Amino acid sequence: MAPRAQNGAIRIEEGRQPAAPVPGLTLAESLRQQLEAAIAAGHLEPGSRLDEQEIALRHGVSRTPVREAFRLLAASNLVELRGRQGAVVRTIGAHALIEMFQVMAELEGLCARLAARRVAPGWRSTIEPIHQRLAALVDGQDADAFYDVNQEFHEAIYEASRNAFLADQTRRLRNQVAAYRRRVTRMPNRMGDTIREHEAIMRAILAHDPEAAHKAMRDHVALLGDNLLDFLAAFE
Numbered sequence: 001m002a003p004r005a006q007n008g009a010i011r012i013e014e015g016r017q018p019a020a021p022v023p024g025l026t027l028a029e030s031l032r033q034q035l036e037a038a039i040a041a042g043h044l045e046p047g048s049r050l051d052e053q054e055i056a057l058r059h060g061v062s063r064t065p066v067r068e069a070f071r072l073l074a075a076s077n078l079v080e081l082r083g084r085q086g087a088v089v090r091t092i093g094a095h096a097l098i099e100m101f102q103v104m105a106e107l108e109g110l111c112a113r114l115a116a117r118r119v120a121p122g123w124r125s126t127i128e129p130i131h132q133r134l135a136a137l138v139d140g141q142d143a144d145a146f147y148d149v150n151q152e153f154h155e156a157i158y159e160a161s162r163n164a165f166l167a168d169q170t171r172r173l174r175n176q177v178a179a180y181r182r183r184v185t186r187m188p189n190r191m192g193d194t195i196r197e198h199e200a201i202m203r204a205i206l207a208h209d210p211e212a213a214h215k216a217m218r219d220h221v222a223l224l225g226d227n228l229l230d231f232l233a234a235f236e
Contacts, residue, residue, distance in 0.1 A: 027061060028068035035069060039078050039089060040175040041148070046091040050079065077176055092180065100177050101223050107170040108154065109218035115160035116205045116213040127156050127202055135195050143186045146194075150185065153198060157217070160205070184223070194220070 025033065035055075038044050050070065056063045070087040073079040079087045092100065115123075130153050137146045154174075158167035174181070184190060197220040204213035 026065070026068075028065040028072065031055070031059065031061075031065055031069035032072040035073060036076070036078060036175060039073075040171075040178045041151075044089050044179070046089050046179050048089045049085065050087040050089070052086055076172065089179075090176070092177065097177065097180055098223060100173065101221065104170070104173050104177065105218045105220075105222035107166070107173060108157070108221045109214040111158050111161040111163075111166060111170060112201055112205060112217035113161075113210040113214040114163055114166070115157050116208050116210040118162045119160045119205055119208070123156075123160055124206060127153070127160075127205075130156060131195075131198055131202065134198070138191045138195060141191070143182070143191070146191050147182050147185045150194065157201070157205070 035044070035050070044050075052063055052066050052070070056066045059066075070079060070081060073087065074081050078090055080090050082088055130149065134146065134149045134153060137149065158170055161167060185194075197216065200216040201213060201220060204216050
């Protein structure tokens with residue numbers, strides 16, 4: 001279960017046992033990885049303060065590796081270090097966020113383009129079950145569950161691109177805007193639109209049509225037309 005915000009600070013829920021350090025990573029890097037995953041999943045809201053003492057206590061460590069983990073997250077633009085206020089999950093203004101979505105759309109479009117050129121013959125058996133699970137969630141209107149499965153869909157395309165550097169850079173930017181992408185998922189009719197857009201992306205990739213795949217993915221991720229206006233309204 002993910003960390004949650006209480007009284008403005010991120011706290012680890014009662015009863016949760018700390019995950020074992022990942023082999024090959026320092027303690028600070030392991031903590032950074034866990035917090036980054038929570039931010040990427042959209043569980044840590046922008047503007048929330050990370051509770052240094054709570055994280056240290058729950059993981060049974062001193063504050064030193066926690067502070068180093070915060071510095072690593074700050075270097076990735078996921079949190080801001082505010083002196084005595086500590087580490088705060090980064091808040092992004094509307095103008096900067098639109099620019100980031102534009103770049104995100106091109107990166108994901110390139111993933112789809114390369115996937116259309118390089119996709120393995122058996123990829124259909126990977127992507128279609130994910131798409132079916134996603135479609136089944138539309139009627140239930142569970143935006144959080146839909147968002148999580150949606151990330152699986154995009155991850156499958158990153159992997160199909162067979163370009164590890166591109167996939168890594170795409171994930172890095174995605175993690176920075178994760179909470180806002182989750183907000184887009186909650187917009188009216190967005191889940192149904194996503195299913196239709198994903199179908200166009202899948203068709204293009206499976207047809208080995210790089211141009212169509214790039215355009216379909218770019219249009220899917222970019223904030224365009226009414227979606228842009230609705231998104232901007234959330235910042236007023």
